[in-house]
Amino acid sequence: xxxxxxxxxxxxxxxxxxxxxxxxxxxxxxxxxxxxxxxxxxxxxxxxxxxxxxxxxxxxxxxxxxxxxxxxxxxxxxxxxxxxxxxxxxxxxxxxxxxxxxxxxxxxxxxxxxxxxxxxxxxxxxxxxxxxxxxxxxxxxxxxxxxxxxxxxxxxxxxxxxxxxxxxxxxxxxxxxxxxxxxxxxxxxxxxxxxxxxxxxxxxxxxxxxxxxxxxxxxxxxxxxxxxxxxxxxxxxxxxxxxxxxxxxxxxxxxxxxxxxxxxxxxxxxxxxxxxxxxxxxxxxxxxxxxxxxxxxxxxxxxxxxxxxxxxxxxxxxxxxxxxxxxxxxxxxxxxxxxxxxxxxxxxxxxxxxxxxxxxxxxxxxxxx
Numbered sequence: 001x002x003x004x005x006x007x008x009x010x011x012x013x014x015x016x017x018x019x020x021x022x023x024x025x026x027x028x029x030x031x032x033x034x035x036x037x038x039x040x041x042x043x044x045x046x047x048x049x050x051x052x053x054x055x056x057x058x059x060x061x062x063x064x065x066x067x068x069x070x071x072x073x074x075x076x077x078x079x080x081x082x083x084x085x086x087x088x089x090x091x092x093x094x095x096x097x098x099x100x101x102x103x104x105x106x107x108x109x110x111x112x113x114x115x116x117x118x119x120x121x122x123x124x125x126x127x128x129x130x131x132x133x134x135x136x137x138x139x140x141x142x143x144x145x146x147x148x149x150x151x152x153x154x155x156x157x158x159x160x161x162x163x164x165x166x167x168x169x170x171x172x173x174x175x176x177x178x179x180x181x182x183x184x185x186x187x188x189x190x191x192x193x194x195x196x197x198x199x200x201x202x203x204x205x206x207x208x209x210x211x212x213x214x215x216x217x218x219x220x221x222x223x224x225x226x227x228x229x230x231x232x233x234x235x236x237x238x239x240x241x242x243x244x245x246x247x248x249x250x251x252x253x254x255x256x257x258x259x260x261x262x263x264x265x266x267x268x269x270x271x272x273x274x275x276x277x278x279x280x281x282x283x284x285x286x287x288x289x290x291x292x293x294x295x296x297x298x299x300x301x302x303x304x305x306x307x308x309x310x311x312x313x314x315x316x317x318x319x320x321x322x323x324x325x326x327x328x329x330x331x332x333x334x335x336x337x338x339x340x341x342x343x344x345x346x347x348x349x350x351x352x353x354x355x356x357x358x359x360x361x362x363x364x365x366x367x368x369x
Contacts, residue, residue: 024070217299320368
């Protein structure tokens with residue numbers, strides 16, 4: 001999601017409602033009395049919505065120092081380390097939202113799931129990088145927590161939990177808006193909301209934030225999620241807009257014979273061919289003896305692209321003796337078939353197709369293990 005987020009009316013209302021609850025009517029009236037806004041400022045606020053300003057409106061750090069709000073609300077960014085306070089919040093959330101039992105919730109599971117990731121925390125080019133917990137405290141009590149990966153170009157929302165006492169306050173909307181605001185304030189290019197599974201009802205909310213783009217795993221291009229894409233997601237198990245463009249180009253091409261017209265079933269046949277065996281069912285394809293390169297799975301380079309962008313002959317291996325060889329140095333290399341799943345050439349091709357051309361040129365595969 002690009003930083004030019006345009007919150008919808010209900011998203012803005014959720015933020016305003018929370019701010020009014022935290023500040024209280026007495027604080028708001030007193031601020032208006034002591035610090036009245038100019039006509040120009042009132043006009044500007046009525047015509048535009050400033051996400052960053054509104055997000056911070058009820059935070060203690062941003063309030064008028066001489067007027068006390070109804071509640072003390074603080075949001076801090078902290079290391080993703082385990083604390084008992086965080087774990088108790090996690091347990092409450094898992095029980096009330098995901099309906100997990102006591103045996104399904106453990107400190108070890110919480111640590112593995114949401115704490116101490118391998119990402120190293122540090123500052124770079126004026127931005128924080130690494131894994132963090134964004135802590136929401138009301139009157140000193142931890143009421144919600146975002147789990148964030150701060151990457152060089154994006155704020156990535158990993159998980160969000162809140163206490164059941166505050167389930168009526170639309171904290172899902174509040175957290176998404178706050179994380180988008182963090183991306184804007186700190187100069188990140190994108191706010192990444194994570195995987196988007198259209199058929200999962202619990203993930204449908206991610207489609208409510210606009211403008212939004214979706215990553216095409218084939219081309220690594222970002223496509224705008226519009227009504228056309230939504231209709232395709234209702235229709236297919238997974239969607240690649242680059243493959244959809246291939247389908248449309250084929251449909252618009254003249255038929256092989258002038259006597260033949262396009263049939264209604266042609267699009268389904270072409271889609272099945274473009275998307276692969278049974279629209280990308282890898283288990284069925286693998287049982288049929290197909291190579292990974294023939295399955296047309298999302299995120300895996302197709303054979304034609306692989307042959308164009310990766311020189312498999314120059315991929316490197318080591319036999320564990322401190323020496324590195326290119327694949328073309330092996331006597332049996334030239335006799336193997338890239339589409340034979342049992343051959344070394346096919347295995348190296350599948351590896352390159354999965355990790356991409358840049359990494360394939362640098363990786364050294366250890367065959368001694």
